[in-house]
Amino acid sequence: LAKTTQPISMDSYEGQEVNITCSHNNIATNDYITWYQQFPSQGPRFIIQGYKTKVTNEVASLFIPADRKSSTLSLPRVSLSDTAVYYCLVVYGGATNKLIFGTGTLLAVQP
Amino acid sequence: EPEVTQTPSHQVTQMGQEVILRCVPISNHLYFYWYRQILGQKVEFLVSFYNNEISEKSEIFDDQFSVERPDGSNFTLKIRSTKLEDSAMYFCASRSRGGANTEAFFGQGTRLTVV
Numbered sequence: 298l299a300k301t302t303q304p305i306s307m308d309s310y311e312g313q314e315v316n317i318t319c320s321h322n323n324i325a326t327n328d329y330i331t332w333y334q335q336f337p338s339q340g341p342r343f344i345i346q347g348y349k350t351k352v353t354n355e356v357a358s359l360f361i362p363a364d365r366k367s368s369t370l371s372l373p374r375v376s377l378s379d380t381a382v383y384y385c386l387v388v389y390g391g392a393t394n395k396l397i398f399g400t401g402t403l404l405a406v407q408p
Numbered sequence: 409e410p411e412v413t414q415t416p417s418h419q420v421t422q423m424g425q426e427v428i429l430r431c432v433p434i435s436n437h438l439y440f441y442w443y444r445q446i447l448g449q450k451v452e453f454l455v456s457f458y459n460n461e462i463s464e465k466s467e468i469f470d471d472q473f474s475v476e477r478p479d480g481s482n483f484t485l486k487i488r489s490t491k492l493e494d495s496a497m498y499f500c501a502s503r504s505r506g507g508a509n510t511e512a513f514f515g516q517g518t519r520l521t522v523v
Contacts, residue, residue, distance in 0.1 A: 329508040340412075340499045340514030341451060348509070384451075388508040395441065395464060396501075396512060398451040 299324045299387035306403040315372045317402050319385030322366050330361060330368045333384045335401070341384065345370070372404075380406045410434040414500050414515035421490055421522055429485045429518045431500030439503040440483045441512065442475065444468070444496045451499065457483065458506075490522045 303319040321330065329348055333341040345352055347359040347368070358371040372379060382401040388394055413432040421427050433440050442454040456463040457475055474486045483502075487494055497517040503510045 327508060331511075335451075338497070338517070338519070340501070340517050342514065343511045346509060346511065394439070394503065394506055394508055394510065394512075395453045395456050396443075396451075397453060398443075400450050 299328055299389075301385045301387055301399045303383075303385050303399065303402045305400065306405065308405050308407065309375055310407050311376055312374050315375050315379075315404060315406075317370045317372075317383055317385070317404070318367060319370070320367045321385070321387045324365050324387050325389070327389075329388045330359070330365070331386045331388050331396075332357070332359065332370045333386065333396075333398075335382045335384065341398070344383070346388075375404070375406045377406050377408065380404060410513070412500055412502055412513050412515035414498075414518050416518060417516065418519045419521070421520070423492060423522055424489050427487050427490055427520065429487075429498050429500075429520070431483045431485070431515055432481055433483055433500065433502030434504070434513055435481070437502035437504050437513075439463075439506060439510075440475075440477070441501040441503075442485045443499045443501060443514075445499065445517075446496045454485075487520075490520075492522050495520055495522045
């Protein structure tokens with residue numbers, strides 16, 4: 298299973314764009330890159346998922362270079378409520394598709 | 409929006425007691441999971457369940473743990489004889505189908521405190 302590495306924490310201010318980069322050097326051909334968000338004492342919540350190039354939804358964008366060894370989650374114009382832990386996961390394309398969480402990135406948004 | 413429901417939200421139990429954590433996955437989902445998160449630590453995979461049987465389990469999921477889908481709607485996690493180190497948030501999750509590109513929906517969790 299591909300291991301992910303991401304910064305432990307990041308600070309930002311309201312209204313700024315935040316980019317969180319994750320490295321996953323040993324990603325396999327069938328793996329997908331997925332990002333989850335977790336607020337304290339709540340379950341993780343799906344944000345976005347991609348295989349290659351760029352994916353955008355109403356919440357975020359995900360940029361994946363051609364070699365797929367890294368990915369960048371982009372949050373436009375963050376607000377205080379975006380303060381959370383963000384997990385980058387490489388989802389194995391096997392039978393159960395279990396999610397293996399790393400330590401995540403604690404994003405702290407300040408006024 | 410459909411959601412995964414977990415009960416109770418908080419359970420306190422004495423060491424050595426049995427506990428059952430309950431989950432109602434999203435109705436048309438086929439794959440079910442339990443995860444746990446010890447305070448301040450990362451989310452850890454416990455077990456996956458599909459077609460009425462365990463698909464995969466982690467080293468954490470030893471003989472003290474069991475899962476069941478007794479009536480086609482509920483999905484339960486039983487801990488037979490709780491230990492202090494079982495204190496954690498337990499999250500249930502479900503997915504509509506297999507495939508690495510299928511979103512997992514998590515419940516709000518049950519906070520288990522073993523005293």
